[in-house]
Every structure is written in C-alpha cells, then in structure tokens.
Amino acid sequence: MPLHAHLNTFAGNPLDRAADRRRDPAWLAERLRGEARVLALWNGAPLLGPDDRLASVEPDLARQLSGEGERLLFLGLDGGTAVFALDLEGASDPSEGVLSGRGAFANLRDFAGRGEEDELGLAATAKAIFEWRRRHRFCSACGQASEVAEAGWKRICPACKVEHFPRTDPVVIMLPVCEERCLLGRQASWPPGRFSALAGFMEPGESIEAACAREIKEEAGLQVLSVSYHSSQPWPFPANLMIGLIAEVAPGEARPEDAELEAVRWLTRDETRRAIAGEGEVGLPPPLAIARRLIEHWAD
Amino acid sequence: MPLHAHLNTFAGNPLDRAADRRRDPAWLAERLRGEARVLALWNGAPLLGPDDRLASVEPDLARQLSGEGERLLFLGLDGGTAVFALDLEGASDPSEGVLSGRGAFANLRDFAGRGEEDELGLAATAKAIFEWRRRHRFCSACGQASEVAEAGWKRICPACKVEHFPRTDPVVIMLPVCEERCLLGRQASWPPGRFSALAGFMEPGESIEAACAREIKEEAGLQVLSVSYHSSQPWPFPANLMIGLIAEVAPGEARPEDAELEAVRWLTRDETRRAIAGEGEVGLPPPLAIARRLIEHWAD
Numbered sequence: 001m002p003l004h005a006h007l008n009t010f011a012g013n014p015l016d017r018a019a020d021r022r023r024d025p026a027w028l029a030e031r032l033r034g035e036a037r038v039l040a041l042w043n044g045a046p047l048l049g050p051d052d053r054l055a056s057v058e059p060d061l062a063r064q065l066s067g068e069g070e071r072l073l074f075l076g077l078d079g080g081t082a083v084f085a086l087d088l089e090g091a092s093d094p095s096e097g098v099l100s101g102r103g104a105f106a107n108l109r110d111f112a113g114r115g116e117e118d119e120l121g122l123a124a125t126a127k128a129i130f131e132w133r134r135r136h137r138f139c140s141a142c143g144q145a146s147e148v149a150e151a152g153w154k155r156i157c158p159a160c161k162v163e164h165f166p167r168t169d170p171v172v173i174m175l176p177v178c179e180e181r182c183l184l185g186r187q188a189s190w191p192p193g194r195f196s197a198l199a200g201f202m203e204p205g206e207s208i209e210a211a212c213a214r215e216i217k218e219e220a221g222l223q224v225l226s227v228s229y230h231s232s233q234p235w236p237f238p239a240n241l242m243i244g245l246i247a248e249v250a251p252g253e254a255r256p257e258d259a260e261l262e263a264v265r266w267l268t269r270d271e272t273r274r275a276i277a278g279e280g281e282v283g284l285p286p287p288l289a290i291a292r293r294l295i296e297h298w299a300d
Numbered sequence: 301m302p303l304h305a306h307l308n309t310f311a312g313n314p315l316d317r318a319a320d321r322r323r324d325p326a327w328l329a330e331r332l333r334g335e336a337r338v339l340a341l342w343n344g345a346p347l348l349g350p351d352d353r354l355a356s357v358e359p360d361l362a363r364q365l366s367g368e369g370e371r372l373l374f375l376g377l378d379g380g381t382a383v384f385a386l387d388l389e390g391a392s393d394p395s396e397g398v399l400s401g402r403g404a405f406a407n408l409r410d411f412a413g414r415g416e417e418d419e420l421g422l423a424a425t426a427k428a429i430f431e432w433r434r435r436h437r438f439c440s441a442c443g444q445a446s447e448v449a450e451a452g453w454k455r456i457c458p459a460c461k462v463e464h465f466p467r468t469d470p471v472v473i474m475l476p477v478c479e480e481r482c483l484l485g486r487q488a489s490w491p492p493g494r495f496s497a498l499a500g501f502m503e504p505g506e507s508i509e510a511a512c513a514r515e516i517k518e519e520a521g522l523q524v525l526s527v528s529y530h531s532s533q534p535w536p537f538p539a540n541l542m543i544g545l546i547a548e549v550a551p552g553e554a555r556p557e558d559a560e561l562e563a564v565r566w567l568t569r570d571e572t573r574r575a576i577a578g579e580g581e582v583g584l585p586p587p588l589a590i591a592r593r594l595i596e597h598w599a600d
Contacts, residue, residue: 011506124504129504134441138438140435140438143439169467204429205424209311233507
C-alpha cells in the first residue's frame with residue numbers, strides 16, 4: 001500500500017533521524033550552542049506552549065539540566081534544525097519551577113486526541129526512549145549502573161562492556177471476522193459499553209501469524225484460518241509496536257477463555273457501522289487507537 | 301493469507317503454549333515427576349540424538365541440573381505431554397560429561413538446514429528465551445539479581461518488584477523493487493558473491509512502514525513509495541522478529557549510504573531467477589532466511 005495510506009496516530013514523526021550524527025559528540029555540542037530546538041518531557045508528559053503545540057526550552061538551559069547528557073536525546077533533523085528532547089522526572093512539576101513561564105505539561109494520551117501528526121510522532125519517540133531509559137539504568141547482564149551513549153539511543157555498561165539498545169515490544173492487535181460479522185472483546189477495566197479488537201504481546205519463537213492465532217484461541221476460543229496485515233503503530237505506553245491484523249476465523253462459539261476479557265461480542269457490519277457512528281450500546285475506542293482503524297476498515 | 305501460506309523456518313513451533321500452566325508450580329512439578337519431555341540446549345545449541353532429531357533428558361536428571369528452576373523452561377503441551385527445555389552453559393561440553401550418551405549438541409543454524417519444522421520451532425523458542433535469560437540476570441531498573449518466575453517466561457526483582465518479560469526485537473527486512481528490477485545489498489563479511497535483502501532494527505516511534513522507508517534511504521539512498529507485508533519469522537540469533545516486506549521505490553541511483561553495506565546491485569527478474577537456480581555470479585542466502593523467501597516471491 002502507499003507509504004502513508006494508513007497513517008496511525010504517533011506514526012507521523014517527520015524528522016530525518018540522522019543516526020550517524022548520534023555518534024558525533026562535537027557536532028551535537030555545536031548544535032546545542034546554536035539554534036537547536038529542545039523539547040521537554042516530564043515523566044513522559046510533553047511540554048506544551050499556550051498555543052497547545054510542543055514548546056521548546058533554550059539550549060543553554062537544556063544543557064544545564066541534562067545531567068551531562070544522561071537526560072538528553074537527539075531526535076534528528078527538521079530541515080537544518082537539530083531537534084533534541086530533555087527528560088525531566090520527579091514529583092515536582094518543572095513548569096512551576098525551573099521551566100516556569102514556558103508552558104505546561106500534558107498527558108500524552110490527552111494531547112493525542114488533539115495534537116498534530118508531526119508533533120505526536122516527535123513526542124511518542126521521545127517518550128518511548130525515556131521510558132526505556134528509566135527502566136534500564138542498570139546493566140541487565142551484570143547489574144552495574146550503565147552509561148548513556150549515542151545521544152540517548154544506547155547505553156553501555158562500563159563494567160562488562162555490554163551495549164543495550166532501546167526496547168520495543170511487538171504486540172499483535174486483530175479483528176476476528178467470520179461470515180459478515182466481527183468479534184470484539186471487552187476488558188473489565190474499560191468504560192461501560194466499550195468493546196475493541198483483541199490484542200496480546202508476541203512471544204519468542206512466534207511469527208506474527210502464530211501469535212495472532214494463539215491470542216484469538218486464548219481469548220475467544222476460536223480457530224484462525226487466515227491473517228491479513230493492515231497497518232502498524234508505535235504505541236509509547238510504554239514502548240510497544242502495535243501490528244494491526246484482520247483474522248478470518250472458523251465458525252464457532254466465541255467465549256472469553258482466559259482472565260483477559262470479561263466479554264466478547266459478535267457485531268454485524270450494520271451494527272459495526274452504527275457503533276462507529278456513535279449509535280447503539282457498543283462504544284468503540286477513540287480514533288487514536290489502531291483498533292478503531294481496523295474496525296473502520298472492515299466496516300467499509 | 302492462509303495461516304501457514306508462508307511458513308518460514310523457526311515459525312513452526314506446534315505446541316499449545318498453555319500459558320496458564322506457567323503459573324501452576326504444583327502442576328509443573330507433577331509433570332517433571334512423570335512423563336515430561338525435556339529438551340536440552342548448551343549455550344543455545346540443541347541436543348540431538350543419533351537420529352539427528354531433538355533428544356530428551358530424563359526429567360529426574362533435568363530437575364537436578366535445573367538450579368531450582370532457574371535453568372528450566374516450560375515450552376508447552378504436545379498433546380498430553382508437557383515439554384520443557386533445560387539451559388546448560390559454560391565452556392565444557394555436557395555431552396561429554398553429565399549428559400554423556402544422550403547425543404551431541406549442534407549449532408542451530410546448521411540444524412536449521414536439515415531439521416524438521418516442528419523441531420526447529422521448539423529449538424528456536426527455547427534458544428530465544430535462554431539468550432534473554434543470560435543477558436537479563438539482573439534487574440535493569442535497580443541492578444539487583446532477579447529471579448525466575450512463571451516457568452522461565454518472566455523474571456522478578458526481589459528488591460524493587462519490577463517484572464521483566466522476554467525481549468523480542470522487531471527487524472524490518474525488505475526487498476526494494478522498481479520497474480521490473482529488485483535491489484540487493486551485500487555486507488563485507490558475507491561469503492564472496494552473496495547478496496540479500498536489506499534489513500535493520502526498528503526504532504522507538506516508528507511504524508513498520510516508516511522503518512522500512514528509513515532503512516532503504518539510509519542503506520541505498522532510495523525513496524520508498526509503497527510497502528507490502530509478506531510474512532514474518534522468529535529469528536533466535538539472539539531474539540529478533542523479522543518482518544518481511546516488498547517495498548516499491550522511486551527510480552534513482554542506488555548506492556551504499558552508510559557503513560552497513562559495501563555494495564548494492566539491481567537484478568532483473570531473469571537475473572533473479574538465475575540466482576535462485578544457483579546460476580550466475582550472484583549468490584543468495586539459504587532457504588532458512590526470510591530474505592530468500594522475499595526474493596523468490598518477487599521472482600515468481
């Protein structure tokens with residue numbers, strides 16, 4: 001399909017990642033003494049200006065707050081401008097302290113409902129890396145504190161020399177369909193009436209197709225006949241890759257087989273279209289979720 | 301596409317993973333006192349019997365060697381039989397010691413050229429988990445030694461309580477095509493004449509399609525117009541998910557843009573078919589590689 005035919009929320013990062021520059025400390029330092037744009041996130045929440053767009057921090061201040069680079073990430077090039085992100089953490093809101101007057105921090109899921117594609121892609125990339133950083137300050141091979149490298153994209157253990165790269169967890173998310181009906185599932189923690197596609201983390205030793213078949217068997221007791229790939233989405237909560245699929249299943253009784261779902265429900269195409277229109281008793285996830293894109297695609 | 305239309309090597313694990321049983325220590329212990337089948341791997345190499353098939357270790361011996369479960373993995377159910385794998389490591393070959401008389405350990409890549417689909421899938425799953433275990437004995441969040449849980453599928457930090465799950469790294473692997481030609485690349489370390497598809501690790505904040513476009517730009521300087529998903533493959537060296545794609549690219553001069561490739565080369569469909577037949581000067585990867593499946597698919 002054309003490259004941006006199914007552009008899911010968070011997939012719109014427009015930067016040239018310029019990965020070779022990550023290994024060029026002199027060039028990076030020069031940018032931070034010049035015209036660099038530095039975004040800021042506080043515990044994963046992006047800093048927004050009064051115009052409700054991503055706000056910037058002065059490069060000088062960012063260098064002061066960067067912990068000798070530990071908290072700084074080189075995101076890439078926007079034309080000729082280097083773009084960085086600064087990882088702030090802790091209990092006290094920096095927008096009421098060291099970043100006073102520069103905007104306010106917003107929950108990324110909330111911002112995703114109204115932000116522009118480019119900005120959501122930038123924020124998602126930075127959040128995913130920073131979540132990884134916060135859970136990987138120590139070497140998993142030997143237990144020593146690791147050190148940042150390559151402008152935030154790598155960590156190296158000074159003791160055993162093992163290199164650690166950001167982690168992305170692949171997740172299959174799929175719409176089971178059979179004889180003009182699709183199957184949706186519901187988790188107990190969701191808002192009343194909400195149903196969505198089925199999903200689960202992939203495991204070692206699985207293809208995408210095998211993971212899809214296993215999850216549908218586990219969660220709904222149905223047998224998968226065929227799998228079609230639809231699109232994919234980076235999902236920075238904390239760092240997943242959502243792989244969107246339509247799965248043809250054999251006729252059978254669908255029932256929640258494990259503790260994941262409290263209910264499953266078949267919808268006809270008409271019922272699905274009504275749910276998309278916001279009518280009827282079934283509520284769907286918001287447009288930022290790839291699950292909704294799968295459901296809309298099938299309903300069309 | 302039908303579920304097993306493109307069954308790549310290592311994707312044929314036939315077990316019911318029976319994930320709920322991972323959390324049932326009494327049931328697992330009972331199996332290990334009974335008829336369980338226990339495979340063995342030494343530094344990632346599976347134990348093969350004289351018939352060149354996966355060999356088993358007696359459950360009693362496996363329990364003795366399991367380090368109180370640290371080295372043992374519950375793979376799933378084969379019909380009514382529980383299947384486990386035992387992780388052996390170190391410099392001295394256990395088949396000349398504690399496992400004498402039970403077979404010999406074989407490099408998994410070599411075995412992949414001749415083993416049966418089911419057996420390769422089992423060995424790949426066990427190897428991926430054990431490679432993860434060896435690189436994740438310590439909690440990446442706080443540095444303390446972590447402990448095995450859920451029959452090998454999880455580790456828990458006794459200090460900070462963070463749970464750690466096996467890591468799988470998504471990789472895009474793609475064949476760029478343009479006007480009846482496909483583009484292959486060559487790494488300097490490969491055998492003389494060998495060319496293959498392009499590939500690279502996905503990064504946080506990327507869709508599959510965006511990663512494909514970035515890698516082709518980085519490695520060959522070409523612009524991607526559209527991306528089609530082909531199939532996927534678990535690749536246990538150490539624990540990748542290969543996502544196979546065909547990418548239509550805009551006409552342009554292809555050239556190695558970074559240090560990854562030493563050469564790129566356009567092949568017509570006829571030249572590609574000759575390479576598949578083993579004729580001409582271009583050599584292709586072996587059938588176990590998804591890259592070859594992509595090339596064969598396009599040539600057809």
